[in-house]
Amino acid sequence: MNLEEEFAQHRGELVAHCYRMLGSLHDAEDAVQETYLRAWRGHADFEHRSSVRTWLYRIATNVCLNLLQHSSRRVVPSALGAPGNDPDELHAQALEVPWLEPFPDQLLGADPATVVGDRASLRLAMVAAMQHLPPRQRAVLILREVLTWPAADVASLLDTTTAAVNSSLQRARAELARLRPREDELSEPHEPLRRALLDQFQAAMESKDLVVLEGLFSADARWEMPPIPTWFSGRSDVLRLLDAKLRPGPGRRVLVETSANGQPAFALYIRGTDELFHAHSIKVLTYTEDAISAVLAFHQPALFPAFGLPLIHGRS
Structure with missing residues (x-):
């Protein structure tokens, strides 16, 4: 295998x-x-004292740390303020805010469990929580807990001591324990209930069946819509939002199933005045053992190509 092929082999996990x-x-x-x-530039100096994969991770981590020196942490609407309750008073899109983005599972090219370690570390709630950590602490957590690097290797990469790495990891774990979702939010329903939840959500959203949707959401369900800062919490307010924003009648919307961050997701297409279905948003679902507990609806059509989805859907 030549170097170019080896680089390509690791691309998904590096992303x-x-x-x-x-x-x-x-x-x-x-x-x-x-x-x-x-x-490529430094290959001549690479002395194969580690694997190419480890070498690439070292470079990638340093690239990220450099980028984080000049950027703000990525956020979701619920991190910025209290929920709203009036669907007619949505704030304008805040395009200047550095919003969290979803990760298309197809980019991994294989089972996430075998490629990137702990699959839970890619869940939206977990990535959002990690954004609260200082960059070097974030790197320590990911290298130690997700990639399972020895503390000495992490210390070498970050030019620090093993004791400092262990201390940083402790602080990161404590902060994540405060921020991370409750365990029941990470549980998933068993088949066939999982399949039924997704099928019913898809059909009810396409037909605007609020009765079915009411039965699918948990009492404390959340609905967020970056880059719109306004978000909604609680089944009744979420349903009020959907009642106000979903146009009634058949053939208004098409939902295409996909997946993001190891979670089920749907791409929403809206029928335009030209009678074509245009890309609208990527909706990533979080569920408990028997209900949908959160929907993060990314109103960013530019994300569709990364999911292998067209901007115009073919249904007529």
Whole structure:
């Protein structure tokens, strides 16, 4: 295997690594591109004292740390303020805010469990929580807990001591324990209930069946819509939002199933005045053992190509 082929073999997991660090798919892809440029330039000095994979992770981590010196942490609407309750008073899109972005599972090219370690570390709530950590602490957590690097190797990469790495890891774990979702939010329903929840959500959203949707959401369900800062909490307010914003009648919307961050997701297409279905948003679902507990609806059509989805859907 030549160097170019070996670089390509690790691309998916490197993008996932940079995504955990940066919270942005586009930034992560740029970071991996910079990683490969640095690797090509420095290959003559690479003495194979570690594997190519480890070498690439070292470069990628340093690229991310450099980028984080000049950027703000990625956020979701619920991190910025209290929920709203009036769907007619949504704030305008805040395009200047560095919003968290979803990660298309297809970019991994294989089972996430075998490629990137702990699959839970890619979940949206977990990536959002990691954004609260200082960059070097974030790197320590990911390298130690996700990639399972020895503390001495992390210390070498970050030019610090093993004791400092262990101390940083302790602080990161404590902060994540405060921020991370409750365990029941990370549980998933068993088949066939999981399949039924997704099928019912898809059909009810397409037909605007609020009765079915009411039965699918948990009492404390959240609905967020970056780059719109306004978000909604509680089943009744979420349903009020959907009642106000979903136009009634057949053939208004098409939902296409996909997956992001190891979670189920749907791409929403809206029928335009030209009778074509246009890309609207990527909706990533979080569920408990028997209900949908959160929907993060990314109103960013530019994300669709990363999911392998067209901007115009073919249904007529």
